[in-house]
Amino acid sequence: MVRAPFYDKNGVKKGAWSPEEDHKLRSYILRYGHWNWRELPKYAGLKRCGKSCRLRWMNYLRPEVKHGNYTEEEDALIMKLHEEIGNKWSTIAASLPGRTDNEIKNHWHTHLKKRAKRNLTLPDGKEYSSSTSQSEATHNSEGEAESVLIVDTPPNMILESSPWSPATPSSTELSSVCSNTGSISSLNAIGGMEDICLRSLSEIYEAQCSTGDFWSEPFVADNVYNQDSYPSSLENGGFGLPLLFDMNYDDDSVYLLYQSMKGWA
């Protein structure tokens, strides 16, 4: 289904990502954020280009990314927005929390485009209009009855009714921490695990800033992943603090952290 892994002439790996690469990238970004995509793979111990890392993170590894079946509401919203604004996938994705532009684009091309074509001309010959409201029964080319939900859905409708609602402290906010450590303090109001997480990140940041090696210390995901070479400086919590991200990164703990972050949202 995906390209087989290979190395290009510059020694940069392309193609499908292995679980180990995912692990390295996820560990690194959860720990340090994506401060510079171009430099990131070097420090994360990946033989990938930054662009590839960014894509993998944005479309697959981010905790808030939803995978799996689309609901009728999501389908209807995509179709409505596509009719209004065309192939502005990122704009459409902004209205569907947890869905990525790439995923929506794929979904459109494989499922919704055909449906949109069918809907364009209703059985009585009238043109499809997005103002047609609520659920309508249409018929596909084979004459089978098909329920197509066509609703005037305000872009924020799903936001409000979704577990991904911004009213809930979301992992999106957490991601923003990762991408901008300077904003950590403004987010400390978030409670529970996130609070611990954020304070930990802040403490790492402050501690490492004081030694001047926050961004420049290469390493880490690689070493963390390889427990045999686990950095001694991290063994007791790195800086003498009970740092969430300094626990041993075996597969289970990273997975649990990952699941927890999904759960917070």
Add this chain to the structure above:
DNA sequence: AAAACGCACAACCGCAACTTT
């Protein structure tokens, strides 16, 4: 049973927009 075909989707590429120097 096997070959052919089509679907689905992760990943790549080129370019535009934005930011920094």
Add this chain to the structure above:
DNA sequence: TAAAGTTGCGGTTGTGCGTTT
């Protein structure tokens, strides 16, 4: 203000897998 660097977007491709012939 311009050049260089970085990020994000949208189009496209490659390939595994299920279905059909």
